[in-house]
Amino acid sequence: MEEFINEYVEAYIYNAAKRGNSESGDTYYIHAEKDYFICAIADGLGNGIVARQSAEIIPQVLAEYHHESLDELLNRCNEHMVQKRGAAVAIVRVNFAEGTIEYSCIGNVRLYILHGREKMIYPLPVMGYLSGRPQKVKTQKYEYSIGDLFFLHSDGVTLNSPKASLKQSANARELYNQVEKTIDPGDDATFIAGCLLQ
Secondary structure, three states, rough: OOOEOOOOEEEEEEEEOOOOOOOOOEEEEEEEOOEOOOOOEEEOOOOHHHHHHHHHHHHHHHHHHHOOHHHHHHHHHHOOOOOOOOEEEEEEEOOOOOOOOEEEEEEEOOOEEEEEEEEEEEEEEEEOEEEOOOOOOOEEEOOOOOOOOOEEEEEOOOOHHHHHHEEEEEEHHHHHHHHHHOOOOOOOEEEEEEEEOO
């Protein structure tokens, strides 16, 4: 488990390779500036080293260009996927001053937000994957409240009832612990469990 905590966000990250593989085909990125927090998960097609060659591009691009819009970032990542296997990618940005969460995704990396301890927000991902071919990207934006939980995960993580999982968790650490127990090592698996503190 890796953890990230500042005055605005508390987040815990799980990343593990498929049973029998030395490397995960999933990667993640997490970073904060004074006015925003950004995180992402990339799920390389397939698993192991070949999948990782595509997935590892995403944290490299975000480390240099995290200040750009999510659509710009996804398009920039896509440009690097030419002649590679490809990857499903989702990027989330929390804008502290605006009190908003932005999400943009190509592929099956999913986001859940529990807003006000009651309302479940589940943005629909854009199907497909980054492959170097032109993609239609669309950032979705939501308001958040103090205490809202969010959960971003690759398809190696299965939540039978996302709403129940988030509602039964008082904080991000509880959510992390609850989901970790359900992980089946039959696939690469990555998730970020977070809570918005102010």
